[in-house]
Amino acid sequence: MNKLIDKLIIFVFCLALYLTTVTNAYVIVTVLAAIIFSAASSYLDEGRITVGIFVAYVIFCFVEPASLAFLPLLCYDVLIANYKWLWLLAVLPLITGLNLLTGTAAVLIPVFIVVAYFLKKRTLALETMKKDYFLLRDQAKETALQMEKKTRLLMEKQDYEVNLATLEERNRIARDIHDNVGHMLSRCILQTGALLVVSPDDQIKTGLGSIKETLSEAMNSIRDSVHDLHDEALDVRVELQTLINNFKFCPVKFDYDVATSLENDVKYCVIAVVKEAFSNIIRHSDATKVAVTVREHPGLYQLVIQDNGTTTRDIDARGMGLKNIMDRVTTLNGNVHFSTDKGFRIFISVPKNK
Numbered sequence: 001m002n003k004l005i006d007k008l009i010i011f012v013f014c015l016a017l018y019l020t021t022v023t024n025a026y027v028i029v030t031v032l033a034a035i036i037f038s039a040a041s042s043y044l045d046e047g048r049i050t051v052g053i054f055v056a057y058v059i060f061c062f063v064e065p066a067s068l069a070f071l072p073l074l075c076y077d078v079l080i081a082n083y084k085w086l087w088l089l090a091v092l093p094l095i096t097g098l099n100l101l102t103g104t105a106a107v108l109i110p111v112f113i114v115v116a117y118f119l120k121k122r123t124l125a126l127e128t129m130k131k132d133y134f135l136l137r138d139q140a141k142e143t144a145l146q147m148e149k150k151t152r153l154l155m156e157k158q159d160y161e162v163n164l165a166t167l168e169e170r171n172r173i174a175r176d177i178h179d180n181v182g183h184m185l186s187r188c189i190l191q192t193g194a195l196l197v198v199s200p201d202d203q204i205k206t207g208l209g210s211i212k213e214t215l216s217e218a219m220n221s222i223r224d225s226v227h228d229l230h231d232e233a234l235d236v237r238v239e240l241q242t243l244i245n246n247f248k249f250c251p252v253k254f255d256y257d258v259a260t261s262l263e264n265d266v267k268y269c270v271i272a273v274v275k276e277a278f279s280n281i282i283r284h285s286d287a288t289k290v291a292v293t294v295r296e297h298p299g300l301y302q303l304v305i306q307d308n309g310t311t312t313r314d315i316d317a318r319g320m321g322l323k324n325i326m327d328r329v330t331t332l333n334g335n336v337h338f339s340t341d342k343g344f345r346i347f348i349s350v351p352k353n354k
Helices: 002-021 027-043 049-061 064-076 084-096 104-198 202-233 236-246 265-282 320-331
Strands: 252-257 290-296 300-307 335-339 345-351
Touching: 002 064, 002 104, 027 049, 027 064, 049 064, 049 084, 064 104, 064 290, 104 202, 202 290, 236 252, 236 265, 236 290, 265 290, 265 300, 265 320, 265 345, 320 335
Parallel strands: 252 290
Antiparallel strands: 290 300, 300 345, 335 345
16 A cells, blocks of 8 residues: 555656646557556566566657656666666666756656655565564464463463362361261260160269260261261362273373362262273273263263273173163263264263252
8 A cells, every 4th residue: 555655646746747748649648658557567566577567668768758757657666676776777768868858857757766766665664664563463462372371271270279289188187087086986985885884873874875875976977077078079080080090901081171060979970980981991892092071061961981992792781880880870860871883982961950
């Protein structure tokens, strides 16, 4: 666009000069010829064809000296180009047609060529600045996107590590309660029971029975609390990754795409099914690779275990392993599908609890 504006400015200057110096009836012919040559030169990229157009116009200037008025317009395309000194060819028709030009035209045509040079230089500088600007802008956007991605990954990793540390701390607390307080309460209950057996006094037995009942209630309460802590601290992704790391039979591709926390019964079901599937692969399959996928959908959870084994397993026989899988999933109102297409595949879907 800038080049077009530059050429339009030069054309206006050249046209004004041409109209003041030429009075014959064929004024429009020279103007049209200059426009055609200039348009063809602008349409094509700077190269040999542009050079050919410029040379052709220089030759045309020998035939029609009046066209010298538009010579700066054609010089614009070859100034500051690969053929830097080509524009000096314009001097030849200027010298030969000098006696046919007025004094004003002889001065203004070289001046217009110089103006064309500076306009072309300014436009090229602006285009270079524009390209540099767009390049810097794109690099800045790319850097910003990369930084945003790294920041997001760091935040996700930090959240995961915090969540993992929280779960580990809950497990530690549950173990401490179970190993310390639970054992002490169990000992107290046993000692109270022993005293009940050996004590001859009925009043003391009544008191000891009340104490034993209270200790038993406390023990049940602690057992429930420890169980709840353990359930909350159970991370399915970590447990499955541990199972996969311990599975040495063949490589396992693991894809876990669950954003929310699974219900406790679903957690135990997923872990148990994967354990059973790995056990079946080791005993019945010649697979060389396994894929485990856990995915969350708006209304259900999905578990897919696929291997590439060629050993045929009798699905209709309903061995204990496959029957256990079906029983677990059915308890959760889920669906199970087994297939032997390109290996053995277990497809499970479990609805979410609303």
